[in-house]
Amino acid sequence: MFAKQEQLQAAAVKVELGLLGLDLDMIQHPITNVKSHSKNKRRFSDEQIRSLEVMFESDSRPESVIKQQLANELGLQPRQIAIWFQNRRARTKAKQIERDYNVLKESYDALSSTCESLKRENQSLRNQLQKLKSQLEMEHGNQPYGSNRADVNIGAMFDTNEKAALLFEGNDCLLSCDDNNRNVERRDEERVVLNMIEGTDGSLTSSEKWCSFESDCFLDESSCSSNWWEYW
């Protein structure tokens, strides 16, 4: 069943054996690992894996002495123990990247919601301001002609930090910027089949949960970084 290639390449293999000696692949298992499937040259037994995992749990980078002891207990070469821990650390790290990604994405989604809320609140505040201004102007318009109170300048009531928002009355947006969303949506397409960890059903990468802004983001990166509103 799985001996086809061996037969095809038997001659070449023998040449190699004579030239270079034997692979390290086949050192361990013949005696210690016959119990299960007889094949399975590589692959440590479940027992061995369990012990290794338990040890890894308590110390992912054990001393040589510990590794030697493990080798004796499990019937493996110290070299194999060392390699197992190296590979195990590498696997852990690779998984960690995905975990990091998911955590960051959750943060992003939460922040996205916050941002959306802020934008709506902003719009609401602008509407209120607009109405208050209309109210004020209307009342001033009702004053007698030539009244001293006609020279009240609404803009003058605010310090420089507060004038910027007035720009937004009426029109939705001065600067158009949806760079954030473009980035994110592009990414979403790319990793459709990314292997998620620990029972994730893939909903985290579905486009519905991504930032669902409309395209009315009012700042782009350059203006964001320079506190534009302080220049008024």
Added chain:
Amino acid sequence: MFAKQEQLQAAAVKVELGLLGLDLDMIQHPITNVKSHSKNKRRFSDEQIRSLEVMFESDSRPESVIKQQLANELGLQPRQIAIWFQNRRARTKAKQIERDYNVLKESYDALSSTCESLKRENQSLRNQLQKLKSQLEMEHGNQPYGSNRADVNIGAMFDTNEKAALLFEGNDCLLSCDDNNRNVERRDEERVVLNMIEGTDGSLTSSEKWCSFESDCFLDESSCSSNWWEYW
């Protein structure tokens, strides 16, 4: 140098050879790969890698015919070609995860700036509203006693969507929520030594560039998702 274990396990190895046949590991290299380092059983030559990469560039999942042709050209087994492409795709995908992470983090940072700007603009708008309201009240206070205009209700000027923001006048924040930032900062600790790609100097993971909100986020996740302001 690497023949120690062979000596120790020579007998076992021979038993295994007899029982299971030979590894495919050592099929190719003896003749085709002698030129460079003499040993180096595994590891394809630079020439072979170059050709494989070129082919991978144009098609990461070539037909069997193409693989057969490549095998002939490069002096490798078709099996090795197939495996190389499999592993190459796996590597590409692993890299993609890191790329995705970096792209997402950039989006996060940009969105974070936007959010911060929105919050400041919000504060500015609230301040303006406060002053306009004071202005209105002051003018009303100057009206003669018993004037009809005293019954103007400022709150009644706004529709339900706009009343919520009035709650924020004066006090910075009703609901305290910095969950987003907690998530992100925790992650930052976890992946200090993550291997970044393509000349990244690690600054992307330093805490300075992470969202630098103060803890005055005005919404928590639950209230964000339910559009709280529409309930007023």
Added chain:
DNA sequence: TTCTAATGTAATTGG
């Protein structure tokens, strides 16, 4: 059933 893509794992090499 066979084939293959995707994933996991043991081992090697080089830095």
Added chain:
DNA sequence: CCAATTACATTAGT
């Protein structure tokens, strides 16, 4: 030690 590779195994899906 670590990162990158190579080869192989296993599993799922078609």
